[in-house]
Amino acid sequence: MIHGGIRYLENGEFRLVSESVDERNDLLKTAPHYVKPLKTTIPIFTTFSGLLSGSVGFLSRRRAERTERGAALIKVGLTVYDAFSRRRGSVPRHRFVGRTTALREMPMLHPGLRYAATYFDASVHNPERLTLDVLSSGLEANPSARASNYVSVRSMGPDGILLRDESTGTDFGFTADVILNVTGVWVDETNAASGSPTAYMGGTKGSHIVLDHPLLLKACAGREVFFEHSDGRIVLIYPIGERVLVGTTDIEPSEDEPVGEAVCTEEEIDYFFDLIAHVFPAITVDRSAIVYSFSGVRPCPATRISSPG
Ligand SMILES: Cc1cc2nc3c(=O)[nH]c(=O)nc-3n(C[C@H](O)[C@H](O)[C@H](O)COP(=O)(O)OP(=O)(O)OC[C@H]3O[C@@H](n4cnc5c(N)ncnc54)[C@H](O)[C@@H]3O)c2cc1C
Known part of the structure; x- marks a missing residue:
């Protein structure tokens, strides 16, 4: 994902979101051959829940007791996100729909949802190609540069x-x-x-699985589905070519696993199947659909807080 950092809004990190949205919009313009707008839908199950804890985060940058993010909070977040996007805007504004329209557009979504919000971020399916383009531009710009x-x-x-x-x-x-x-x-x-x-570095481990599952691919209707899982983490299901990417975890790396050798564990795979059932309850997925998994450790600053994710 070439994301504009929508998650950081909750912590009141407006400068970071503004910078990320600008970078996303610039990449959509300068590398349209790799970076594409990403239509993203959030299924929403409550109306006002999370408003109070979300406001504490917005206004004071403190962490409040977590409650499920409801429609009102998500509406505020997406409106602010659109406002950041307007400056060098290249993606449409967000759209909110009720249950009937949401289920008409994506019939396999959980029938218990109340609303769905759709907004745009960006994606790159071949980030290594984008990196090579950046290197080529650098080499062309300065004949004495070497990579x-x-x-x-x-x-x-x-x-x-x-x-x-x-x-x-x-x-x-x-x-x-x-x-x-x-x-x-x-x-x-x-x-x-x-x-x-x-001793600057900490970091959390993140894994993903990639599935060969035509029904799940169809259920996504070409969109990223971005939502809150039952543990409060924001997770995603995302069509990638003919496959579907499901992720991600955000956990403390194991002490005996060197950072370069992180692998997706069986427990993480169970977590992914569970999150799919959370939004697409009629779809069954098992391990035979997994094409591959990947895992890494995010380079974050060292921290002593109890839930680094
Ligand atoms: C599972 C996962 C999913 C993610 N998804 C996203 C996403 O969708 N969108 C997003 O924006 N970010 C995502 N991130 C975060 C993103 O990958 C990192 O923020 C980004 O890669 C950091 O870039 P970097 O150049 O600082 O470090 P890195 O990309 O880690 O690059 C560091 C490089 O240094 C090299 N190196 C190490 N030691 C030496 C040495 N001694 N000599 C020479 N070279 C060395 C390594 O081989 C590596 O190539 C994700 C991270 C993870 C783990």
């Missing part, structure tokens, strides 16, 4: 940084006025190898 992959930072010393070409095992030195360490969740490891240990 290399399969090169790792080994250590840092008075003569600069020692790099290793992982394809040949050859080490070589490199100097520059400024070196940025952007090694994601491995930032601390890289700093430690460079002789300057840090």
Whole structure:
């Protein structure tokens, strides 16, 4: 997802949302060959629930006791989101419909819903291709620029940084006025190898599954379905080509699983099946529909709070 950060509205992080929406809109304009508008529908089961706790988050940036997000809260959030989008606007405004229209448009949705809200974010199905485009633009912009992959930072010393070409095992030195360490969740490891240990990074583990399930694909009607699961987490079901992506979890990584080796567990798969049943109760999914799963650790700052997700 190339999202405008709608979730951050709840924590009152308006500047972050504004920046994310601008970036999303810019990508829709500069990379329309990869970045496409993403029609997203939120099934809603209550009317006023969550309004009070949501307002505490909006106004004070404090976390309040969680209650299910109802139509009124979602309406406020989407109206603010549209307002941020208007500046360099490239996607339509949100739309609210009642139960009858919602079920006419998406008949397999849970019959107990009361409303559905539809808004637009953006998606990219081949993010690595977008990355290559960014690299090509950089190389074209400056003839002395170079890009290399399969090169790792080994250590840092008075003569600069020692790099290793992982394809040949050859080490070589490199100097520059400024070196940025952007090694994601491995930032601390890289700093430690460079002789300057840090403890900046925390992070939560997220997994997804990709399903070959024609009925679920049809039920999505070409939209991302974005909703609150019974534990209060916002989760998604999302058509990706002929398959359906279901995600995501947001959990503490296991201590004995190195960050680069995170895998989707059986419990996470059960969680995904449960969330599908939450919005599409008539659809049955089992493990035979799984084409693949993927998992990673989000590079977030270290924190001591009890629920980092
Ligand atoms: C399951 C999951 C789903 C996500 N979905 C989304 C989404 O839909 N939309 C979204 O916007 N964000 C999403 N994110 C978050 C997003 O992936 C990250 O925010 C983003 O990748 C961070 O980019 P980065 O360049 O800082 O770090 P990374 O993408 O982690 O890049 C760091 C790079 O450094 C390299 N590296 C590590 N150590 C060394 C070393 N010693 N020498 C050289 N190189 C090294 C690594 O190999 C890696 O390529 C998701 C994250 C997860 C885990």
